Amino acid sequence: MSRSINLAVISGDGIGPEVVSQGLKVLRAVLPQDAKLETKEYDLGAQRWHRTGETLPDAELEALKSHDAILLGAIGDPSVPSGVLERGLLLKLRFAFDHFINLRPSRLFPNTRTPLAGNPEIDFVVVREGTEGPYTGNGGSLRTGTPAEVATEVSVNTAYGVERVVRDAFARAQARPRKKLTLVHKNNVLVYAGHLWKNTFDKVAAEYPEVSTDYLHVDAATIFLVTQPERFDVIVTDNLFGDILTDLAAAVTGGIGLAASGNINPSGAFPSMFEPVHGSAPDIAGQGKADPTATILSVALLLRHLGYETEAARVEEAVTTDLTARDGSPRTTEEIGDALAARVAG
Amino acid sequence: MSRSINLAVISGDGIGPEVVSQGLKVLRAVLPQDAKLETKEYDLGAQRWHRTGETLPDAELEALKSHDAILLGAIGDPSVPSGVLERGLLLKLRFAFDHFINLRPSRLFPNTRTPLAGNPEIDFVVVREGTEGPYTGNGGSLRTGTPAEVATEVSVNTAYGVERVVRDAFARAQARPRKKLTLVHKNNVLVYAGHLWKNTFDKVAAEYPEVSTDYLHVDAATIFLVTQPERFDVIVTDNLFGDILTDLAAAVTGGIGLAASGNINPSGAFPSMFEPVHGSAPDIAGQGKADPTATILSVALLLRHLGYETEAARVEEAVTTDLTARDGSPRTTEEIGDALAARVAG
Ligand SMILES: CC(C)[C@H](C(=O)O)[C@@H](O)C(=O)O
Ligand SMILES: CC(C)[C@H](C(=O)O)[C@@H](O)C(=O)O
Numbered sequence: 001m002s003r004s005i006n007l008a009v010i011s012g013d014g015i016g017p018e019v020v021s022q023g024l025k026v027l028r029a030v031l032p033q034d035a036k037l038e039t040k041e042y043d044l045g046a047q048r049w050h051r052t053g054e055t056l057p058d059a060e061l062e063a064l065k066s067h068d069a070i071l072l073g074a075i076g077d078p079s080v081p082s083g084v085l086e087r088g089l090l091l092k093l094r095f096a097f098d099h100f101i102n103l104r105p106s107r108l109f110p111n112t113r114t115p116l117a118g119n120p121e122i123d124f125v126v127v128r129e130g131t132e133g134p135y136t137g138n139g140g141s142l143r144t145g146t147p148a149e150v151a152t153e154v155s156v157n158t159a160y161g162v163e164r165v166v167r168d169a170f171a172r173a174q175a176r177p178r179k180k181l182t183l184v185h186k187n188n189v190l191v192y193a194g195h196l197w198k199n200t201f202d203k204v205a206a207e208y209p210e211v212s213t214d215y216l217h218v219d220a221a222t223i224f225l226v227t228q229p230e231r232f233d234v235i236v237t238d239n240l241f242g243d244i245l246t247d248l249a250a251a252v253t254g255g256i257g258l259a260a261s262g263n264i265n266p267s268g269a270f271p272s273m274f275e276p277v278h279g280s281a282p283d284i285a286g287q288g289k290a291d292p293t294a295t296i297l298s299v300a301l302l303l304r305h306l307g308y309e310t311e312a313a314r315v316e317e318a319v320t321t322d323l324t325a326r327d328g329s330p331r332t333t334e335e336i337g338d339a340l341a342a343r344v345a346g
Numbered sequence: 347m348s349r350s351i352n353l354a355v356i357s358g359d360g361i362g363p364e365v366v367s368q369g370l371k372v373l374r375a376v377l378p379q380d381a382k383l384e385t386k387e388y389d390l391g392a393q394r395w396h397r398t399g400e401t402l403p404d405a406e407l408e409a410l411k412s413h414d415a416i417l418l419g420a421i422g423d424p425s426v427p428s429g430v431l432e433r434g435l436l437l438k439l440r441f442a443f444d445h446f447i448n449l450r451p452s453r454l455f456p457n458t459r460t461p462l463a464g465n466p467e468i469d470f471v472v473v474r475e476g477t478e479g480p481y482t483g484n485g486g487s488l489r490t491g492t493p494a495e496v497a498t499e500v501s502v503n504t505a506y507g508v509e510r511v512v513r514d515a516f517a518r519a520q521a522r523p524r525k526k527l528t529l530v531h532k533n534n535v536l537v538y539a540g541h542l543w544k545n546t547f548d549k550v551a552a553e554y555p556e557v558s559t560d561y562l563h564v565d566a567a568t569i570f571l572v573t574q575p576e577r578f579d580v581i582v583t584d585n586l587f588g589d590i591l592t593d594l595a596a597a598v599t600g601g602i603g604l605a606a607s608g609n610i611n612p613s614g615a616f617p618s619m620f621e622p623v624h625g626s627a628p629d630i631a632g633q634g635k636a637d638p639t640a641t642i643l644s645v646a647l648l649l650r651h652l653g654y655e656t657e658a659a660r661v662e663e664a665v666t667t668d669l670t671a672r673d674g675s676p677r678t679t680e681e682i683g684d685a686l687a688a689r690v691a692g
Contacts, residue, residue: 082537082540
């Protein structure tokens, strides 16, 4: 574990800067005195695009490589055509830095409102593939804009890509008390990709006799996420299904104000990137209404990734205590950040 | 409206035969005395496949064309490799008969347990595209089974296919009191297909000034389905997103025991096919535990499609009354069918 962190910060759009500044506050508060934190802000996102037409120039992509990790707030604004920043910046980073593990823990914290009746115990983690599937940008359109248009999107899945994420998920399941791993796909319809996923899953399962496994079609998985979320421990799934399931998972565990994520390259060849699952929420930007907890929990994932396990656990405990103690009266973005910074320092 | 119905019946696997026989009972009970119902059972599904290796031979596909409609129970069994019956029978029918409207109403009936807290008012309909998207079987696998395997799945979307389903959805929204239509896609990632959908949607919207419209990414749509399901009136979406959203919708409205669907070709060139959203549930097959209500509500959609609007409404009212009156004690498949048959006849 390095005693210094050279962090790239992409605050981004909307509520991004607000939540990131609280995330950094907590990060500074939790780090040991002798650990050095350097941060460098990268001006990327909607404003930059409006100003220069650039989303992620090569020079900045190159510069980002020198960092130990990236903390990202949120990207996107209604003034930018859909897809421009997503494909040109967010996904470009995930692909360029080979973030093949998109890690998204879901936990129903104490004292947290869930839209579900009863009080289900929810504590699972989704290991979403991050560099393949329908996200590769491998599509096109013919006779665009005419009545004869054909538009295609190709989901690309490789044994290489599937096996590495499946292995990661098995290792995570093995390390958890319940040791349970669910593969989610749609192999009764997407038979080629589905069989690759299922065969790979079954092959790796043989190496993990202690991990109990099952398979669910993605449509059935959404049912269980609302009727029986406690059945899940670790889920491994493709890029698009993971996108859908983790938003749903965030909804049932109290909202995307609490959902953290890490875009991880476990090899360390490139910096991993940590970001809340939520978007830029331009409607509430600049009003101090955004909940920075998702970003702060993403900071915990960042700490764990860099080897600061104790500090990561401290941040997560602080969030748990903070949510348990809260009385429901509204707090500003900054108040939540201050409270958590105080808890991790204390 | 024809005073005779020449119905093809595919009872299929698992609980299929049980629920279909109750569906037919209610259909017979609700039809006017002078209407003639002829049914012909087609032996298709897992048993047939085990016996003969056939899923849907040309002769039977041809014979099915002569019917006014098809009532299908459920297809699938764990003893058959995943995809064989789905692609070879169910999807083959949807594609061969050009069922481009996959109609899936979602309503929270009175006195029905929902996993959601509170008592949200849910009454929307999903118009799912049925003949394109990632369901075309347009994929493949290279170097199968080796560490260098590449498996692809191609989502195919045409202006022709998208426009006809979008037009249908606008017409349905226009005919409903709230007149609201939501397009669900993922146009920030699947930019080619997404833009075709969005541009088509916006173009047709101009012809329906009374219909209010909005757009949601599929991930966000799953959030709203559990936190604010009352916001939806009509949803139009692609084949795969529709598959996922309608299972989730079924879950929040009390389970797939109540979710009906119609695979509709509005032109009448081919018979439309009506089926419950649920599967064959082999674990409870033959025990009289299956709820036939989803099939009976599918019969209502069938009646409406064939012009029996009064009878369709009578079935739906009977279901509403029956669910309102139920006291929670378990009833067998047949008891539910008998109760509903008595109500529609009475
Ligand atoms: C913004 C979008 C490209 C992104 C995704 O689809 O991955 C987001 O929804 C997420 O889940 O991080
Ligand atoms: C069985 C399967 C092929 C089918 C689908 O994916 O369409 C089912 O899930 C459905 O929703 O009718």
